Amino acid sequence: MSSRSGVFLVMRRLASFDLRRYVVGTALWSLFFLVPLLTGLVLKAIFDQLSGQRAAGANTALWLCLAFVAVEAVRGLMFWFSLNIWPYWWNGAATILRANVLRSVLTARGPAASRLPHSSGEAVSRFRDDVEDLVILTDNTVDLAGSLLFGIGAFVIMWSIDPVVTVVLVLPLTIVVILNRVLSEVIRRIHRRARELGAAVTAFIGETFSGVLAIKTAGAEGAVLDRLREHNQRRRQAAVKDRLAMDMLDTATGATVEVSIGLVLLLAAPAMRRGDFTVGDLALFTSYVGWLTMLPRVLGRMLYRIPQGTVATERLARLMATHEDADDLSRHSGVWFDSEPPPVATEVPERTDPLRVVEARGLTVRHSDTGRGVADVDLRVERGSFTVVTGAVGSGKTTLVRALLGLLPLNQGTVSWNGREVEDPGTFLVPNRVAYAGQVPRLFSESLRENLLLGWPADAEELDRALALAALERDLADMPEGLDTVVGPRGVRLSGGQVQRATAARALVRSPDLLVVDDLSSALDVETEQLLWDRIAVAAKDGRGPATLLVVSHRRAALERADQIVVLDRGRVVGTGALRDLLRTCPEMRRLWNEELVVEAEEHSTTTAAVST
Numbered sequence: 357m358s359s360r361s362g363v364f365l366v367m368r369r370l371a372s373f374d375l376r377r378y379v380v381g382t383a384l385w386s387l388f389f390l391v392p393l394l395t396g397l398v399l400k401a402i403f404d405q406l407s408g409q410r411a412a413g414a415n416t417a418l419w420l421c422l423a424f425v426a427v428e429a430v431r432g433l434m435f436w437f438s439l440n441i442w443p444y445w446w447n448g449a450a451t452i453l454r455a456n457v458l459r460s461v462l463t464a465r466g467p468a469a470s471r472l473p474h475s476s477g478e479a480v481s482r483f484r485d486d487v488e489d490l491v492i493l494t495d496n497t498v499d500l501a502g503s504l505l506f507g508i509g510a511f512v513i514m515w516s517i518d519p520v521v522t523v524v525l526v527l528p529l530t531i532v533v534i535l536n537r538v539l540s541e542v543i544r545r546i547h548r549r550a551r552e553l554g555a556a557v558t559a560f561i562g563e564t565f566s567g568v569l570a571i572k573t574a575g576a577e578g579a580v581l582d583r584l585r586e587h588n589q590r591r592r593q594a595a596v597k598d599r600l601a602m603d604m605l606d607t608a609t610g611a612t613v614e615v616s617i618g619l620v621l622l623l624a625a626p627a628m629r630r631g632d633f634t635v636g637d638l639a640l641f642t643s644y645v646g647w648l649t650m651l652p653r654v655l656g657r658m659l660y661r662i663p664q665g666t667v668a669t670e671r672l673a674r675l676m677a678t679h680e681d682a683d684d685l686s687r688h689s690g691v692w693f694d695s696e697p698p699p700v701a702t703e704v705p706e707r708t709d710p711l712r713v714v715e716a717r718g719l720t721v722r723h724s725d726t727g728r729g730v731a732d733v734d735l736r737v738e739r740g741s742f743t744v745v746t747g748a749v750g751s752g753k754t755t756l757v758r759a760l761l762g763l764l765p766l767n768q769g770t771v772s773w774n775g776r777e778v779e780d781p782g783t784f785l786v787p788n789r790v791a792y793a794g795q796v797p798r799l800f801s802e803s804l805r806e807n808l809l810l811g812w813p814a815d816a817e818e819l820d821r822a823l824a825l826a827a828l829e830r831d832l833a834d835m836p837e838g839l840d841t842v843v844g845p846r847g848v849r850l851s852g853g854q855v856q857r858a859t860a861a862r863a864l865v866r867s868p869d870l871l872v873v874d875d876l877s878s879a880l881d882v883e884t885e886q887l888l889w890d891r892i893a894v895a896a897k898d899g900r901g902p903a904t905l906l907v908v909s910h911r912r913a914a915l916e917r918a919d920q921i922v923v924l925d926r927g928r929v930v931g932t933g934a935l936r937d938l939l940r941t942c943p944e945m946r947r948l949w950n951e952e953l954v955v956e957a958e959e960h961s962t963t964t965a966a967v968s969t
């Protein structure tokens with residue numbers, strides 16, 4: 357779908373999701389715009405009467421003045437009613453767009469799941485500014501309808517009084533439309549740049565807040581402020597350009613309109629001298645002209661907001677899963693004004709095809725920025741086995757497991773489950789078939805219980821079992837509120853090791869057939885990691901834990917108990933087999949093993965020294 361047709365689809369959907377309110381709101385605003393037609397007619401009657409060009413009854417002037425007040429009161433009432441209805445539509449429209457983006461970001465599986473193309477700050481700014489751009493654009497259609505109706509009415513009334521003068525008023529409209537068409541591409545470019553730079557500032561502030569500690573410990577406060585100033589400077593320049601472009605267009609529109617008003621007055625003067633144009637006619641024309649300026653202004657605003665809306669549609673759609681577009685962005689996903697939204701239920705899928713063997717063939721992933729990744733990897737993991745993927749830093753271990761789970765787009769290769777090729781590993785290899793504890797653990801500022809479950813319907817017994825398998829029960833006993841302890845943003849109130857084991861427990865509580873764990877060692881000491889594997893191994897034997905494990909590790913605790921080890925070197929498999937065989941046949945395995953012996957011996961002596969002092 358082209359971006360241009362995308363923005364029109366979004367506008368259509370936003371207008372129709374709550375058709376009743378949109379139509380009533382549009383009708384009220386249109387009446388608000390139409391009432392000045394009556395005001396003009398009443399004014400004409402008043403001035404014609406005052407200038408003696410109209411026969412007058414005794415109380416006519418008084419009645420006319422009252423009519424004038426009544427008409428204005430009706431206009432005020434329309435305004436009040438509109439203000440009471442319109443915010444519902446406005447907020448509902450914004451909610452639909454935000455809810456659809458959020459749904460896509462949260463539920464996208466596969467490569468899309470890790471595809472959020474920018475920082476979270478940038479995403480938040482799109483949520484705010486781009487959504488607003490699209491709602492304002494759609495909102496403007498109501499002003500356009502109102503001012504168009506007024507324009508048509510005024511045109512008919514004025515034409516019946518003086519066709520020549522009336523035609524002059526159509527000129528500015530034509531000029532404004534041509535001006536906007538010529539400039540729309542430039543406006544779109546300027547607006548995109550302004551939005552990007554605005555988002556860059558938000559993103560930078562977001563990163564600064566989340567990295568306060570790193571900034572302080574590096575003594576980088578000054579450098580951060582300088583960088584923020586640079587970002588802000590660029591944003592300011594772009595925002596000024598954006599604003600200037602809009603204001604210049606607005607001014608050009610206004611100026612065109614004012615020139616036409618001048619022309620009207622020039623043309624009206626001789627007609628008045630001839631007696632073809634009354635004082636009342638002049639009062640009517642002057643009162644209409646002010647309102648008539650609305651039409652080219654609104655039309656002009658609408659025309660430059662369309663390219664802005666196109667940019668907003670593109671930016672929001674890019675935040676969503678790869679296959680989603682303006683259609684998914686604007687789908688009516690439900691807005692609950694008067695009642696609670698339906699509960700969201702997570703159901704445990706039935707285990708219809710339990711794991712016997714999961715296989716990858718010729719798996720190749722190249723990261724687009726660096727061109728690095730993994731190439732031509734074959735991997736076979738059988739039920740009940742413990743597989744360890746090992747290799748030096750940057751050898752491709754994380755890339756391999758994420759590619760296998762469909763969290764990265766494959767350049768080549770296939771993944772199969774029990775001998776059948778999996779079409780979309782990202783949607784198939786999910787709980788409760790597979791659970792994944794990633795290398796960078798993520799907790800949310802909720803209670804520990806909510807962090808482990810994340811909506812998963814596990815009972816207390818299953819939760820206790822997961823906590824015990826992740827070797828967390830002793831830590832839990834020390835927490836004042838146990839599982840109800842709120843862990844703070846990103847789990848800051850827990851130690852690194854506790855956060856990592858909590859992430860493992862989150863995977864374990866999903867009772868997966870295959871548990872995938874990416875490098876626990878960065879925050880766990882050797883003994884705790886050993887304890888964790890021991891418990892999981894025992895549970896696997898008595899059927900109370902995942903039977904099959906795929907683990908990224910370089911620790912002896914994992915390597916020694918592995919049924920098979922896959923050794924990676926610069927993205928390629930350089931050895932597969934049992935530890936004993938690999939130590940004989942694979943030089944890379946020997947090198948890693950010897951390094952690990954030294955590292956763990958050093959770790960051990962540091963721990964012992966710390967304990968004895």
Ligand SMILES: Nc1ncnc2c1ncn2[C@@H]1O[C@H](COP(=O)(O)OP(=O)(O)OP(=O)(O)O)[C@@H](O)[C@H]1O
Pocket residue numbers: 723724725726727728729747748749750751752753754755756795875
């Ligand atoms: N998102 C990414 N974009 C670009 N390049 C990447 C990305 N992720 C990883 N890489 C590169 O791909 C290579 C493999 O990275 P990967 O994280 O898979 O290695 P690893 O073996 O898991 O490393 P570590 O032991 O440090 O966790 C590295 O050279 C890395 O720089």
